Amino acid sequence: MSTGDRLTETTFAQRAHEQLGKSFLRTAVPKATDHAFSALQSRFAGHDYEALRELGRQIRAEAVANLDAHLAVLEERLTANGVTVHHARDAAEARRIIAGIVKGADARKVVKVKSMATEEIALNPALEADGVEVVETDLGEYIVQLDGDRPSHVIAPIIHKTRGEVRQTLSRVAGRELPNDAAELTGFARGALRDAFMTADVGISGANFGIADSGTVCLLTNEGNGRMCTSLPRIHVSLMGIERVLPRTEDLAVMLPLLAGAGTGQLITTYVNLLSGPRRPGEPDGPEQMHVVMLDNGRRALLGTPYQDVLHCIRCGACQNVCPVYRQVGGHAYGWVYGGPIGAVLTPLFRGLGAGGELPQASTLCGACDDVCPVKIPLHDLLHGLRADRADAGLAPRRERIAAQLWSLAWSHPLLYRVSARVGWLGTAALSRLPARLVARTPAGGWAASREIPRVARYRAGSGEPR
Amino acid sequence: MTTAAQPTTDRVTVFPTCLGDLTMPDVVARTFAALRACGYQPRLAEDVTCCGQPAYNSGFDAQARRVARATLKGLSRTDGPIVVPAGSCSAMMILHWRELFRGTRHERDAVRVSQRVRELTTVLAERADRLAALGLRWDGTVAYHDSCHMLRELRIADAPRAVLGAVEGVTVVSTGVAPRCCGFGGTFSMRYPEVSTAMADATLDDATAASAHAVVSADPGCLMHLGARAGRRGDAPRVMHVATFLHEAGLR
Numbered sequence: 001m002s003t004g005d006r007l008t009e010t011t012f013a014q015r016a017h018e019q020l021g022k023s024f025l026r027t028a029v030p031k032a033t034d035h036a037f038s039a040l041q042s043r044f045a046g047h048d049y050e051a052l053r054e055l056g057r058q059i060r061a062e063a064v065a066n067l068d069a070h071l072a073v074l075e076e077r078l079t080a081n082g083v084t085v086h087h088a089r090d091a092a093e094a095r096r097i098i099a100g101i102v103k104g105a106d107a108r109k110v111v112k113v114k115s116m117a118t119e120e121i122a123l124n125p126a127l128e129a130d131g132v133e134v135v136e137t138d139l140g141e142y143i144v145q146l147d148g149d150r151p152s153h154v155i156a157p158i159i160h161k162t163r164g165e166v167r168q169t170l171s172r173v174a175g176r177e178l179p180n181d182a183a184e185l186t187g188f189a190r191g192a193l194r195d196a197f198m199t200a201d202v203g204i205s206g207a208n209f210g211i212a213d214s215g216t217v218c219l220l221t222n223e224g225n226g227r228m229c230t231s232l233p234r235i236h237v238s239l240m241g242i243e244r245v246l247p248r249t250e251d252l253a254v255m256l257p258l259l260a261g262a263g264t265g266q267l268i269t270t271y272v273n274l275l276s277g278p279r280r281p282g283e284p285d286g287p288e289q290m291h292v293v294m295l296d297n298g299r300r301a302l303l304g305t306p307y308q309d310v311l312h313c314i315r316c317g318a319c320q321n322v323c324p325v326y327r328q329v330g331g332h333a334y335g336w337v338y339g340g341p342i343g344a345v346l347t348p349l350f351r352g353l354g355a356g357g358e359l360p361q362a363s364t365l366c367g368a369c370d371d372v373c374p375v376k377i378p379l380h381d382l383l384h385g386l387r388a389d390r391a392d393a394g395l396a397p398r399r400e401r402i403a404a405q406l407w408s409l410a411w412s413h414p415l416l417y418r419v420s421a422r423v424g425w426l427g428t429a430a431l432s433r434l435p436a437r438l439v440a441r442t443p444a445g446g447w448a449a450s451r452e453i454p455r456v457a458r459y460r461a462g463s464g465e466p467r
Numbered sequence: 468m469t470t471a472a473q474p475t476t477d478r479v480t481v482f483p484t485c486l487g488d489l490t491m492p493d494v495v496a497r498t499f500a501a502l503r504a505c506g507y508q509p510r511l512a513e514d515v516t517c518c519g520q521p522a523y524n525s526g527f528d529a530q531a532r533r534v535a536r537a538t539l540k541g542l543s544r545t546d547g548p549i550v551v552p553a554g555s556c557s558a559m560m561i562l563h564w565r566e567l568f569r570g571t572r573h574e575r576d577a578v579r580v581s582q583r584v585r586e587l588t589t590v591l592a593e594r595a596d597r598l599a600a601l602g603l604r605w606d607g608t609v610a611y612h613d614s615c616h617m618l619r620e621l622r623i624a625d626a627p628r629a630v631l632g633a634v635e636g637v638t639v640v641s642t643g644v645a646p647r648c649c650g651f652g653g654t655f656s657m658r659y660p661e662v663s664t665a666m667a668d669a670t671l672d673d674a675t676a677a678s679a680h681a682v683v684s685a686d687p688g689c690l691m692h693l694g695a696r697a698g699r700r701g702d703a704p705r706v707m708h709v710a711t712f713l714h715e716a717g718l719r
Contacts, residue, residue, distance in 0.1 A: 016662050030669070034644045041644075324648040328665045362659065364652025364666075365524055367619035368645070387526030396526065400654075404522050408530035411485070412537045414514040421489055446660040451667075451695035454490045 008335040012362045015333040025160050029330050032159050033321040039265025040318060040372070056258045057376040059251045060312035063243075067303060067311075070212045070245045071294065077215025078292055081277030086293045091121035094295050098123060098204065098237055101291055102132055105235050107201035111193075113219065113226045114138035115206025116154055116315055117239045117295055119337045120350075123204070135196040137225040139189055143169055152331030152339060154317040155263050160330050193225065203229035203287070207240035208314070209255060210292070211274075213248050217292060219273040220259065222266075226273055236275070236287040242294050243311040255314065262374035263316040298350040306385055310345050312375045319369035319379060325362060334359060341369035341379045345386065353390050360386040424456035478508045479590070480545040482538070482560075484553040485517035486687040494687060497710035497718075498552040498587060504601060504718055505594040509550065515541035520559040521653045523567060532567050539564070539573060542580050549583045550590050552710060554617025554686040557586035562620055586617060588685050588709055592626035598633035603716035606636040610679035610704070612670065612693070613646040614686030627685050627709055634716045642673035651692035667696040671703040681705045683712045 008015065019025055044052070063070055075085045088094035102110060110132055112118065124134045124145070136145040140157035144150060146169050151157030158166070163180060170185055171178045178188055205226060209218040217238045219226045230236045246255060260266040279286035302308055320326045320340030331339030336356065338346045344363055348356035360383040369379040390396055410416045431439055431453050439448045447453065479502060483495045495511070502509040519535030522528075542549055551557045561584050568577035591598065611631060617623050624646075631639050650656065650666025670693060674682045682697075682704050684690050690706055697703035707715070 013659055013661070016659065020661055020665060026665075038644050322645065324650065324666050324669070325662060328662055328669070361525075361655070362662075364615065364648045364650065364655050366615035366648035366652070368615070368647070371619055384524065384526070387524070388528055389526070391526035391528075400525065401527075404525065404527040404530045408522060408527075408533040411516040412533040414516060414537060414541065417485075417516040417537075424489060447657055447695075449660060450664040450699060451660075451692070452698035454691050454695055456489045457492045 010335065012333060012335065012358050015335055016329040016362075019329045019333045022160075024162050025330050026328070028162065029159055030327045032156065033327050036156070036264065036317070036321040037372070040262055040321075041265075043261040043265040043267070052254065052258060053374050053376050055254045056314075056374050057312065059246065059254055060314070060375045061309075063245050063247055063251075064303070064308060064311045066247075067242065067245065067300070070247050071242060073247075074210050074212040074215060074245055075294075077212065078210075078277075079215075081215045082280070083215065083277050083290045083292055086291060088121075088293055088295050088297070090297050094121045094239060094293055094297070095123060095126040097293050098239065099126055099130055101235065101237055102127060102202050103130065105201055105289075107132060107235070109133045109135070109196065109200045110202045110204055111196050111200040111225075111229045111233060112136050112141070113203070113205035113221065113229045114141045114151075114157065115204070115239060116151075116337060117206045117241050118204065119151065120297065121239070121295065123239070135193070135200070137193050137196065137223075137229055138221070139186065139223060139225075142189060142193065146170075146173060150332065150337075153320055154315045154338065154342075156317065160332070197225075197228040197232050200229075200233045202235045202237060203231075203233040204237045204239065205230055207238045207244055207292070208259065209244055209246045209252070210240050210294075211246050211249050211252070215276060216249070217273075217275040218246075218252065219275060220256075220269040220271065221273070222264070222270040224271055227271055230273060230275055231285050231287065234287055235289045235291070236278075237291045237293065238275070239293045239295055241299060242296055243299050243313075258374040259314050259316050262318040262372070302349060307345070307349055307382055309377050310342075310349065310379075310382060312377055313342055313346075314375060315342075316374055318372045318374060322368040322372045323363075324366060324368065325364065334362070341383065342377075345379060345382045348386050348390075353386070353393055353395055357386070357390040357395050360384075360390070421456060422458075425458050428453055428456045477506055478510065479548045479550045479585075480512050480542070481509045482512045482515055482518075482542065482549050482551050482556075482584075484551060484556045484687060486691055487552055490691060491687050491708070494552060494690075494708045494710055497708065497714045498550070500718055501587075501591055501598075501710050501713050502550065504713075505591055505597045507550075507590070510545075512541055512545060512549070514544075518556045518559045518564075519567065520556060520563075523559065523563060524652075525654050528567065532571070535564060535567060535577075536573060539568075539576055539580055542583075543576050547583070548585050548590070549580065550585050550587055552587040552685070552708065553688070554586060554614030554621065554623065554684075555688055557584055558616035558620040560584045561586075586621060586623055586626070586685070588627040588630050589623055591709075592629040595629045595633045598630065598713070598718075601633075601718060603634040603713065603718055604636045605634050605712065605716040607680035608638045608640055608678050609712070610642045610674040610677055610682050611639050612642075612649060612674075612682050612684040612689055614684060614689050615646075615648050617686060618646055627683075630709055631683065631712070634713070637716070640677045640679060642670075642677045642679070647673075649689045649693050651688045653688065656692055663692070664696060667693055668700075671697055671700070674704050679704050681707055681712070683707055683709055685709045
């Protein structure tokens with residue numbers, strides 16, 4: 001499986017097949033996602049979630065509608081706070097900028113806070129190619145990194161792994177058999193990471209929000225690693241998707257409970273870091289330098305398109321938790337960085353309808369994602385729109401185009417419809433007599449491998465009464 | 468046989484949908500019986516085919532429009548409510564036909580017809596008292612399976628439960644943490660058979676875990692898929708349409 005800013009060349013069906021064969025994933029992901037969704041429901045029980053998410057939608061819509069204006073204010077205030085602001089048009093430029101900061105500081109070791117944006121630009125391999133040691137410090141991401149794996153959920157990166165697998169991985173690092181106990185395993189990781197915090201030269205994070213009016217990067221974590229990474233090393237670099245701007249500090253009053261509640265069912269995350277610049281004279285701690293890299297990478301191009309609303313996303317993962325497809329196949333089946341409904345929308349938008357255009361089909365358009373999204377992104381409309389765009393661009397598979405055309409020619413005439421009904425009656429009757437190995441070679445083979453073939457009834461013309 | 472006591476608005480047209488028409492004629496017949504029991508006079512729509520949903524959901528709007536136009540034409544020749552015993556087809560006609568025909572010369576017709584479309588259980592639920600007076604009985608536990616588009620696009624959740632509630636002896640249970648798709652999704656079920664089947668299994672297993680004897684739904688799409696999987700497995704609860712359920716409960 002490829003990583004970062006490259007897409008895999010396999011199909012969704014192939015990747016899903018691989019994931020469906022993992023028995024642990026088949027029990028763990030449904031359990032974990034059901035748990036997360038129940039937590040969301042309990043969190044907002046007795047509260048008006050509908051009203052809160054409408055407020056969230058309005059805040060995000062305003063931020064994105066006037067994106068450049070808010071970004072200008074954010075940059076001005078960040079600069080006034082002593083932060084160096086950089087602009088990256090794409091993943092390669094973002095990697096160059098960050099690698100440059102790291103190299104300029106003569107840094108040997110980098111500690112990282114969990115960040116989907118850094119996954120998106122495949123930052124770690126780039127830094128490692130420069131001979132820099134990179135240590136992920138979110139516990140889940142740390143395991144992912146040790147295994148050479150990829151996160152499979154935007155906030156729960158190792159939702160697909162068992163405790164046993166985590167134990168094996170950490171035992172390998174420890175050079176001894178660690179006990180199969182969550183507290184012991186976490187304790188070992190904490191010790192290993194503590195060393196990394198103390199010896200790293202640069203801390204790299206994402207940004208949950210960039211608050212324009214105060215020039216602040218808001219970073220949310222539950223493990224405290226974010227605070228360590230952004231205050232102990234000499235330099236802090238935050239990679240922020242440009243859409244993550246919030247106009248006002250007071251917007252956090254809505255966005256913090258929405259993000260924490262939709263993501264994990266928490267009232268608020270354990271740590272809320274509001275980072276407004278490097279250490280000032282007389283201050284006892286904080287980095288000597290703070291950099292913010294504003295990442296475009298396909299975002300600005302969505303402004304003014306029917307897909308602008310996807311920029312409202314705050315990466316809470318709630319749509320993944322409720323998605324009936326995601327819960328069966330997990331995040332890796334989506335082939336790039338983002339899985340689930342949000343991934344099926346973002347991937348083709350960021351990577352093109354050719355490479356990512358299949359993903360919007362990997363949904364039943366059930367709409368569960370729309371109903372849970374804390375900022376009311378109409379995900380199933382966007383998925384539907386991308387399907388139409390792909391068909392309009394002539395990128396749908398030839399077989400599907402021909403089938404749609406033939407079907408529409410027949411069923412646009414009641415008489416031909418009745419003829420097709422007769423053909424269907426004969427066809428399904430014949431299929432029911434064929435041995436399974438022959439059925440498998442017909443177009444009905446995919447369906448029939450695991451399901452009975454519905455029988456088309458013998459058709460008689462309508463007489464105002466059902467048959 | 469219209470009498471003064473029965474206003475003409477009780478005449479309804481039933482659009483059987485392609486799946487109902489081609490694969491579930493019994494459901495259409497049970498739909499007629501249920502409507503009659505509630506005092507309606509149903510007639511079967513003629514010269515209709517499909518609402519266009521399979522192509523529309525796959526992104527083939529032109530093809531969807533061509534097929535939907537035939538059905539629109541057939542339905543335009545009728546008047547009064549159009550009852551559809553299928554949640555997702557109802558959603559297609561009520562919500563998406565306007566969009567599909569926008570800017571075409573059929574737009575006005577599409578809007579007019581879409582305003583007449585009623586999902587079956589909402590029509591029955593309005594006269595649930597008449598159903599309740601029939602002394603229907605079905606002893607056992609039923610998992611009601613929400614059709615996604617019926618639930619999340621049309622927001623119809625209470626009506627089918629009210630219809631089931633008119634039957635004595637039955638316990639209606641919820642399954643899973645929330646209503647969840649059965650994995651049909653039209654062409655999705657053929658494009659991704661493995662994932663689709665895994666989703667059907669999750670739905671059937673949830674029903675089994677809730678000790679359900681039957682899974683009842685108001686959408687032939689879900690039913691065809693769940694029924695086809697349950698048939699292959701052999702160990703799953705029975706799968707049936709709301710109208711079939713009423714028939715089993717004694718409605719004639």
